[in-house]
Amino acid sequence: MNMRSIGLIGGLSWESTALYYQTINREVGRRLGGLRSASITIHSLDFEPISALQKAGDWAAMAGLMGRAGRRLAEGGAQCVLIGSNTMHRVADAVQAEAGIPLLHIADALAAAILATPVRTVGLLGTRMTMELPFYVEHLARHGIRCITPDEAQREAIHRIIFGELFLGQVRPASRERLAAIVDSLVQRGAQGMVLGCTELPMIVRPEDSPVPLFDTTRLHALAAVDFSLQDMAHAVPAQA
Structure with missing residues (x-):
């Protein structure tokens, strides 16, 4: 075949x-x-x-x-x-x-990977639309997966990095540090895993930048x-x- x-x-x-x-x-x-x-x-x-x-x-x-x-x-x-x-x-x-x-x-592929692990609560990083509109969080919720989203200032920072840098092929160390700090804050709020919910985020967020498993939606x-x-x-x- x-x-x-x-x-x-x-x-x-x-x-x-x-x-x-x-x-x-x-x-x-x-x-x-x-x-x-x-x-x-x-x-x-x-x-x-x-x-x-x-x-x-x-x-x-x-x-x-x-x-x-x-x-x-x-x-x-x-x-x-x-x-x-x-x-x-x-x-x-x-x-x-x-x-x-x-x-x-993409969220079905993500959910399958999450459900293959003990993780059921994830931090969600993505564009402002992905983090704020209900379509993505609700799709994962139908699989029994809970999302924790960043606060307003963090959402703005992530969105700016995606549109102002990653879409232009720019990977800046200071932005990587900012994203790692956001990851840490989501873990402190109960995230057991971290979703790279923008297909450009794997360009900048590495496994070593997160204390919990990363779920790379692009891959x-x-x-x-x-x-x-x-x-x-x-x-x-x-x-x-």
């Missing part, structure tokens, strides 16, 4: 899209050996107008834009669709409906895509956490 084709809505930002592409292809090569790489189509969007829609809170326009991207991936032969962003899963249902192929939800989502792609190939080696 051939591998199934993965469709990725990227550019949200392209920095994390590159992480997805690298992780997926390296994992396919690891599991299949030789010179194997993924069957993957990327529809990379221009993030500037999407950022403007986010600031305006125009989720209907974003749903339409993202849905059309999902449909084009399906028309191009993709057999599943991934949204390469935690925040844009706010419109996941619209993308699923428009694409008409399975949507692999977990990418591995879920590989699982889907290779599930009919019995000779593929198992996944690794």
Whole structure:
């Protein structure tokens, strides 16, 4: 059996899209050996107008834009669709409906990884929308996972680092220290694990920056895509956490 084709809505930002592409292809090569790489189509969007829609809170326009991207991936032969962003899963249902192929939800991949451990209460780091709008926290709650979010000043700092630095490919030591301090404060409030709930955060937050387990949503989502792609190939080696 051939591998199934993965469709990725990227550019949200392209920095994390590159992480997805690298992780997926390296994992396919690891599991299949030789010179194997993924069957993957990327529809990379221009993030500037999407950022403007986010600031305006125009989720209907974003749903339409993202849905059309999902449909084009399906028309191009993709057999599943991934949204390469935690925040844009706010419109996941619209993308699923428009694409008409399975949507692999980033929070489902995250929940599966958390539930494989004793952790049930996590700190959530992400964009302001991911931390403040209910869609993400409620999705995890349906899996029995409780989220602790940073306070207002901390949320503002994280959002600024993501949009003002990481989206531009900048990783600053002072920002890493600020994020590590926020992680520590969430642990003091009862977090047993820490969710990197923005696909750019793995660029700056490392395992050694957290006293509790980190859950890297970018990697977990990418591995879920590989699982889907290779599930009919019995000779593929198992996944690794």
